[in-house]
Amino acid sequence: MKRDIILAGVGGQGLLALAAVLGQAARELGLHLKQAEVHGMAQRGGVVQSHVRFSDRPVHSDLVREGTADLVLSLEPMEALRYLPYLKPDGALVSDTRPVRNIPEYPNIDRILAELRTISPHRLVDATALADRAGSPQASNLVVLGAGFPFLGLPMEVLEDGIRAVFAGRADSVIASNLRGFALGVEWAQAAS
Amino acid sequence: MATQLLLGDEALAQGAIDAGLSAAYAYPGTPSTEITEHILRSPEVRAGEVVCRWATNEKTALEAALGASYAGKRAMASMKHVGLNVAADPFVNAAISGAHGGLLVNVADDPSMHSSQNEQDSRLYADLALVPCFEPSDQQEAYAVPALAFDLSETYRIPVLIRLTTRLAHSRATVDVGGRRPQNPLSRPDQPERFILLPAIAKRSYERLVSLQPDFIRESEASSLNRLSKDGDRALGIVACGIAHNYLLEVTNGTPGHPVLKVGQYPLPVRDVEWLVEHCGRILVLEEGYPYVEAKLRGLPPRSAPAIHGRLTGDVPRTGELSPDAVAMAIGLGALARRATSSVPAPRPPALCPGCPHADTCKALAEVLASRRDSARVFSDIGCYTLGALPPHGVINTCVEMGASITMAHGASEAGLRPAVALIGDSTFAHSGMTGLLDCVNAKADVTVIIVDNLTVAMTGGQRSAAENRLVSICRGLGVDEAHIRVVEPHPRNHKENVAVLDEEIRYAGTSVIIAQRECIQTAKRSARRGTQGSQE
Ligand code: SF4
Numbered sequence: 001m002k003r004d005i006i007l008a009g010v011g012g013q014g015l016l017a018l019a020a021v022l023g024q025a026a027r028e029l030g031l032h033l034k035q036a037e038v039h040g041m042a043q044r045g046g047v048v049q050s051h052v053r054f055s056d057r058p059v060h061s062d063l064v065r066e067g068t069a070d071l072v073l074s075l076e077p078m079e080a081l082r083y084l085p086y087l088k089p090d091g092a093l094v095s096d097t098r099p100v101r102n103i104p105e106y107p108n109i110d111r112i113l114a115e116l117r118t119i120s121p122h123r124l125v126d127a128t129a130l131a132d133r134a135g136s137p138q139a140s141n142l143v144v145l146g147a148g149f150p151f152l153g154l155p156m157e158v159l160e161d162g163i164r165a166v167f168a169g170r171a172d173s174v175i176a177s178n179l180r181g182f183a184l185g186v187e188w189a190q191a192a193s
Numbered sequence: 194m195a196t197q198l199l200l201g202d203e204a205l206a207q208g209a210i211d212a213g214l215s216a217a218y219a220y221p222g223t224p225s226t227e228i229t230e231h232i233l234r235s236p237e238v239r240a241g242e243v244v245c246r247w248a249t250n251e252k253t254a255l256e257a258a259l260g261a262s263y264a265g266k267r268a269m270a271s272m273k274h275v276g277l278n279v280a281a282d283p284f285v286n287a288a289i290s291g292a293h294g295g296l297l298v299n300v301a302d303d304p305s306m307h308s309s310q311n312e313q314d315s316r317l318y319a320d321l322a323l324v325p326c327f328e329p330s331d332q333q334e335a336y337a338v339p340a341l342a343f344d345l346s347e348t349y350r351i352p353v354l355i356r357l358t359t360r361l362a363h364s365r366a367t368v369d370v371g372g373r374r375p376q377n378p379l380s381r382p383d384q385p386e387r388f389i390l391l392p393a394i395a396k397r398s399y400e401r402l403v404s405l406q407p408d409f410i411r412e413s414e415a416s417s418l419n420r421l422s423k424d425g426d427r428a429l430g431i432v433a434c435g436i437a438h439n440y441l442l443e444v445t446n447g448t449p450g451h452p453v454l455k456v457g458q459y460p461l462p463v464r465d466v467e468w469l470v471e472h473c474g475r476i477l478v479l480e481e482g483y484p485y486v487e488a489k490l491r492g493l494p495p496r497s498a499p500a501i502h503g504r505l506t507g508d509v510p511r512t513g514e515l516s517p518d519a520v521a522m523a524i525g526l527g528a529l530a531r532r533a534t535s536s537v538p539a540p541r542p543p544a545l546c547p548g549c550p551h552a553d554t555c556k557a558l559a560e561v562l563a564s565r566r567d568s569a570r571v572f573s574d575i576g577c578y579t580l581g582a583l584p585p586h587g588v589i590n591t592c593v594e595m596g597a598s599i600t601m602a603h604g605a606s607e608a609g610l611r612p613a614v615a616l617i618g619d620s621t622f623a624h625s626g627m628t629g630l631l632d633c634v635n636a637k638a639d640v641t642v643i644i645v646d647n648l649t650v651a652m653t654g655g656q657r658s659a660a661e662n663r664l665v666s667i668c669r670g671l672g673v674d675e676a677h678i679r680v681v682e683p684h685p686r687n688h689k690e691n692v693a694v695l696d697e698e699i700r701y702a703g704t705s706v707i708i709a710q711r712e713c714i715q716t717a718k719r720s721a722r723r724g725t726q727g728s729q730e
Pocket of ligand 1: 716
């Protein structure tokens, strides 16, 4: 068992929380784990990225090699496109479709989505809409994680425990809303496949 | 034994606590900040058993650690690579005075400059100070190193440097932790006069330090962090330093197929290097940062056999951090098939948070300077406000290093470039702006200093700023004319007033200070959230 995952997004979207959930889950299963992230400047709105690697065999490198990722999971479509060189030929792409337009010249979104659709398999989800409909607007990041569930290779309960562990100490309503977001994504993925 | 999920930074911190640390001082800086944050969160600090503090700058941090070491305790100072420039004076001289309790200087280098202005390599500082340096390859070694380094420090009574690089500092892995050494009791140093660096004493101490160099090499040769594997095809021998060793194992599925010297402790283990040089046709050096080991092996002029390859020969890119792909190319494996980089994505630079007080200051400044655009220059500094260089603000002209705002404005003004405006944050002002302001006052320089006071060290995640709520009295104490110390609140509703204040002070032909004070909205949000939840810390 081995998964090399690239997580991508924009500062403030809750990407590192997803990295922490995956890390927590892999750890609970006793897998070898490395999870590198670019922290850097505290300012919001820049590129954020994390490499998450887990395996039942020792994991040497903290970084994923280009052309070897099993999954690119992105909270923003243009960021998904940026990291495709990491994906292995039959690797999966999961991305939120909603653009974060915090730069002056955001490229044509249709071109971005068209390029993303050339990847097989791909799952493009309007996570914000799903999260809004479920009354958990803050949990769109977990909707995307749920949409990626079929490609994660981790059991559902372990991921749910991971979510509880990462948000431990926050209000119960926050934990519940994140669990709901994740479940929505999983449902969506089942319907989509 | 228990396992914990730890960043490289946190593993180092936990390793130090478990090795009997008594005192930790630091100035925040990416990617080193999490070392100290981990210690601050520890039960040992909360119970008052370990002292841990953010210092005003890296120099004061290292000197405080040296003082604790003088008192017999195990102590350390942590910083980013450029912070060691600030602390270079105590670092080099602590090697002469020597340590008493174990003394560690933890430095996180940032090759590829993810969050820095250069990619200097701290191993060269260890060379300069003639002290040993550790470079762990993974989180488990980062946990183990502090105990080894404290031992070495106490055996030879010298400070020891621990070098991390970004990828290890900011990558998590499961780490086996356990075992706890007691802290040192308070004690006086042996030969206490060695801490008085008068020339006569310093000369003796320096002789001693020089005479220890062969011992340091022997320690490296015996170190568990340095390992020579003689297996495989000797046409090539590989030296892999720190994290480079992981990349090598990654791209070769754990069996490089050539002799490999893994390096985690310096000075280089000469015996192992000799073996490699004698038995291998060609040597490849894989290291993060400068071609430090490579240059040592090549010599000047380069030896003819075996040929030494690395960054200097272009086998590894000369600049930037290593990656598994770069290592694969260097050992001749070639790149894997990969998708082409799409031409569609646009760059997405970081930006000030929406509602950030610095944006209001930048806006007011831009307006005041609009009519003076030809002559006015804004000398800025290191902090979130450096983003004032980017659109839509575009108001700052320089950002060189911590403190080089007030001082450069001073020099430029005296050279005739006016108005000269300095833009500096509250924490950077405390770090190394105060002395420059004193220079301005003494010179009666025509400089307008804007201290953007967001009441925190925002860029590294909101640590406490050393001069919190004392900026006015500090400026007054340094001799700035009371009438020209102005406090404003950078907020859209005060825009007109603030423009007027800036305009007045820029017109004033002396040293003036405007303190633009409003809390960083990120820390404000965080404390609001804590407030509503009623939790502490
Ligand atoms: S972290 Fe604070 S100071 Fe920095 S950009 Fe955001 S609001 Fe401004």
